[in-house]
Amino acid sequence: MMTGTLKKIMYNCRQATFLIEKKMFGKISAAENLQLQIHLAGCSVCKTYQHQSMLVNRLIAGFEANNLKLDDQFKISLKERIESEMNKN
Amino acid sequence: MAQEKQDFIAGDKNISDPVNWVDTYADYLYHFAVSKLRDEEIARDIVQDTFLAALQQLKVFRGESSEKTWLTAILRNKIADFYRKQASKGLREIAHSEREQQDFFDNENGHWNALHAPKAFGVETDNPLMMKELGAILDGCLKKLPPLWFSVFSMKHMDDSASEKICLELKITDANFWVIMHRTKLNLRACLQKYWN
Structure with a gap:
């Protein structure tokens, strides 16, 4: 028989999502991992959460902005600023 | 000179x-x-x-x-x-976010509240255009984060810093660090869902 507390933890989505986040950086115990696996086996909403949380990580890591450049006007004023700072000294 | x-x-x-x-x-x-x-x-x-x-x-x-x-x-x-x-700027925001987070889950049993439960995005992750679009939405979501959360999350995800270093630099406890990481992700995911659909 499952104890009340264990049952509570296993069916607690707040706790499960917390463990999902912690696990991504490899920091949960074997017992916590077991709790999480049991929870996920029976909770499709948290499984969706897990997928989407990983998607967020992927989007963050996949940052690409190859054509990202400062605009010319900003560069011109920046150059002027540097020159005037140099002349101050 | x-x-x-x-x-x-x-x-x-x-x-x-x-x-x-x-x-x-x-x-x-x-x-x-x-x-x-x-x-x-x-x-x-x-x-x-x-x-x-x-x-x-x-x-x-x-x-x-x-x-x-x-x-x-x-x-x-x-x-x-x-x-x-x-x-x-934002140490006090931890208390505030504590309250905010109650919206995501039932306070009694910790289940998702129906309104905030994750729903499938229907995203094809191998579709670069879709991923680009999602990435743009995510950038907007990042800007809306409380400043402290933004710093913690960015240092971990974009700057690849060790958790211990982040706690030290931002003067937060290890427990706070994980609470913030969790809430930030709940928040970003919910924000994506809101603006994607």
């Missing part, structure tokens, strides 16, 4: 004329800053601060590293300063 600086510059092959810095390094530094901050306005300001700080430090730079490496190191420090400054 000016002459002294000119001589110093002329005498060291590793240092170019600061007037040329903008043409040579500005785009590179800007790209670097945006990748860490995901905000073009803030990145511009920080690039400018970097050049001005470099001018001040010109005399101490001995050309032991390349000019690019040196400028990047100054930029890194500026970004770290920004994270710290943002974080110091």
Whole structure:
């Protein structure tokens, strides 16, 4: 028989999502991992959460902005600023 | 003074004329800053601060590293300063977010509240256009985070810092660190769902 507390933890989505986040950086115990696996086996909403949380990580890591450049006007004023700072000294 | 600086510059092959810095390094530094901050306005300001700080430090730079490496190191420090400054704005927000998070889950049993339960996005992750679109939405979501959360999350995800280092730099406990990481992700995911559909 499952104890009340264990049952509570296993069916607690707040706790499960917390463990999902912690696990991504490899920091949960074997017992916590077991709790999480049991929870996920029976909770499709948290499984969706897990997928989407990983998607967020992927989007963050996949940052690409190859054509990202400062605009010319900003560069011109920046150059002027540097020159005037140099002349101050 | 000016002459002294000119001589110093002329005498060291590793240092170019600061007037040329903008043409040579500005785009590179800007790209670097945006990748860490995901905000073009803030990145511009920080690039400018970097050049001005470099001018001040010109005399101490001995050309032991390349000019690019040196400028990047100054930029890194500026970004770290920004994270710290943002974080110091928001220690009280932990209490506030505590309340906010009750919206996501039932307070009694910890189940998802129906309104906030994750729903499938219907995203094809191998579709680069879709991923790009989602990425743009996510950048908007990042801007809406409480400053402390933004710093913690960025240092971990974009700057790849160790958790211990983040706690130390931002003066938060290990427990707070994980609470913030969890809530930030709940928040970003919910924000994506809201604006994607």
